[in-house]
Amino acid sequence: LDAGEFRRQGRQVMDFIADYYDRIDEYPVRPAVAPGFLARQLPDTAPSWPEPDALASALRDIRDLILPGVTHWQSPRHFAHFAATASNVGALGEALAAGLNINPFTWAASSAATELEVVVTDWLGKALHLPEQLLFCGGGGGTLLGTSCEAMLCTIVAARDRKLAEVGGEERMGDLVVYCSDQTHFSFKKAAHVAGIRRANCRVIPTCRESGFTLSPAALQAAVRADEAAGRVPLFLCATVGTTPTAAVDPLRELCAAVAGHGVWVHVDAAYAGAACICPEFSHITAGAAAVDSFSTNPHKWLLSNMDCCALWVRHPTALVASLGTDDDVILKDASASGVVDYKDWQVALSRRFRALKLWLVLRCHGVEGLRGFVRAHVRMAAAFEAMVRADPRFEVPVPARFGLVCFRLRPVDDGMAETTTNELNRRLLEAVNATGRAYMSCAVVGGMYVLRCAIGNSLTEERHVREAWSVVQEQADAVLAPAGA
Numbered sequence: 077l078d079a080g081e082f083r084r085q086g087r088q089v090m091d092f093i094a095d096y097y098d099r100i101d102e103y104p105v106r107p108a109v110a111p112g113f114l115a116r117q118l119p120d121t122a123p124s125w126p127e128p129d130a131l132a133s134a135l136r137d138i139r140d141l142i143l144p145g146v147t148h149w150q151s152p153r154h155f156a157h158f159a160a161t162a163s164n165v166g167a168l169g170e171a172l173a174a175g176l177n178i179n180p181f182t183w184a185a186s187s188a189a190t191e192l193e194v195v196v197t198d199w200l201g202k203a204l205h206l207p208e209q210l211l212f213c214g215g216g217g218g219t220l221l222g223t224s225c226e227a228m229l230c231t232i233v234a235a236r237d238r239k240l241a242e243v244g245g246e247e248r249m250g251d252l253v254v255y256c257s258d259q260t261h262f263s264f265k266k267a268a269h270v271a272g273i274r275r276a277n278c279r280v281i282p283t284c285r286e287s288g289f290t291l292s293p294a295a296l297q298a299a300v301r302a303d304e305a306a307g308r309v310p311l312f313l314c315a316t317v318g319t320t321p322t323a324a325v326d327p328l329r330e331l332c333a334a335v336a337g338h339g340v341w342v343h344v345d346a347a348y349a350g351a352a353c354i355c356p357e358f359s360h361i362t363a364g365a366a367a368v369d370s371f372s373t374n375p376h377k378w379l380l381s382n383m384d385c386c387a388l389w390v391r392h393p394t395a396l397v398a399s400l401g402t403d404d405d406v407i408l409k410d411a412s413a414s415g416v417v418d419y420k421d422w423q424v425a426l427s428r429r430f431r432a433l434k435l436w437l438v439l440r441c442h443g444v445e446g447l448r449g450f451v452r453a454h455v456r457m458a459a460a461f462e463a464m465v466r467a468d469p470r471f472e473v474p475v476p477a478r479f480g481l482v483c484f485r486l487r488p489v490d491d492g493m494a495e496t497t498t499n500e501l502n503r504r505l506l507e508a509v510n511a512t513g514r515a516y517m518s519c520a521v522v523g524g525m526y527v528l529r530c531a532i533g534n535s536l537t538e539e540r541h542v543r544e545a546w547s548v549v550q551e552q553a554d555a556v557l558a559p560a561g562a
């Protein structure tokens with residue numbers, strides 16, 4: 077890496093990114109491209125030798141070939157999925173970590189990076205009002221991974237090994253049972269499968285509209301008792317704060333009480349809505365988390381910490397280390413100091429990114445109050461969008477807006493309209509909205525209802541974008557509801 081050349085090229089790249097943000101609103105949020113469109117425009121093989129000023133020419137290709145084919149996640153009109161929020165310091169934190177390019181797999185491999193991660197996970201945990209038992213200062217501790225799926229996998233594996241040691245070893249693997257609801261993110265089933273849990277031993281407990289699609293403690297308890305009575309071993313519950321379809325919040329306190337005494341590891345997946353706990357008005361959510369074993373959230377979703385960053389806290393780090401720790405490598409063992417955190421033992425891989433730097437910059441440069449203001453602005457915009465939907469009698473809001481998410485749909489056109497036809501109508505509406513390129517939303521099917529999801533959470537989104545998105549929905553509803561041939 078040549079410092080002079082890096083300075084010159086770095087300026088080119090920074091200017092390129094800044095120009096992109098200047099023009100981001102001019103792109104259709106989701107491009108209308110057909111599969112293979114890019115591959116057809118690129119050579120079949122990599123160049124043998126670099127062309128003159130290869131970076132400048134590659135930047136031109138990014139502008140002319142690649143950007144027209146990406147979905148613009150940072151567009152203020154991107155309302156699909158959950159946002160992946162960006163900020164200047166989030167992006168620059170990534171640039172710093174990439175530039176320094178260190179690999180803090182043990183304390184000795186990069187002491188300051190490890191200690192910064194210890195400090196910053198405690199900072200974030202305190203800001204989110206997490207129970208002290210999950211923080212280093214209370215005997216637990218946090219780490220920064222890439223995704224929530226990794227957090228689930230690491231905690232299931234820790235719970236599995238602890239439980240197998242308790243109940244008689246690996247021959248009981250086939251008896252281990254995990255629990256979730258029909259609203260839990262699919263990554264949980266995947267993590268359980270990777271951890272070796274039988275697919276048939278994943279209990280997916282149904283939810284209903286009346287209870288706001290939250291997991292019922294009574295149903296959970298009944299399932300756990302039934303498994304125990306049949307000689308199986310209840311292992312792990314994944315509760316969710318902010319489910320993907322409707323941002324429902326499972327009742328953590330009651331769920332912990334329902335499995336108390338059954339030896340179930342309770343994990344909270346707060347990938348999206350964990351961020352909201354930074355606001356005291358939402359802190360009752362984490363107050364119910366006093367007895368959980370682990371909690372994870374993605375600051376890259378709603379806390380301005382560009383991709384990727386998932387914070388995982390565990391009450392008993394020793395359980396993670398007992399399962400994922402490795403001490404059979406002489407070089408690493410010799411290098412490791414005693415009484416320190418070696419984060420390689422908290423995750424699947426050895427190598428890891430210096431994510432703490434980015435999160436620390438975000439917390440320093442925005443402050444907890446700044447982040448609260450950011451979250452609250454989106455919650456206000458979602459309330460405004462919900463009010464606009466409710467004011468149009470053609471639409472309904474099947475579950476009240478939660479956090480920054482509004483789920484809504486066209487009502488049946490007449491009393492006799494079948495649910496499948498209403499669903500098809502709404503599917504066509506979403507397709508029409510997204511085809512305009514002026515707003516991009518996603519969908520969910522809950523309780524048999526197809527709903528459109530408007531997830532407000534992007535850094536650049538302002539009230540005017542939300543109003544315009546609603547105008548797009550209304551215009552397209554006019555078209556979708558118009559009699560054929562009109």
Ligand code: PLP
Pocket residue numbers: 158222223224225226261263316318319320345346347348374386
């Ligand atoms: N859990 C919830 C509630 C989510 O909404 C998502 C993704 O949106 C995930 C987990 C998966 O997150 P990741 O991509 O970090 O694994």
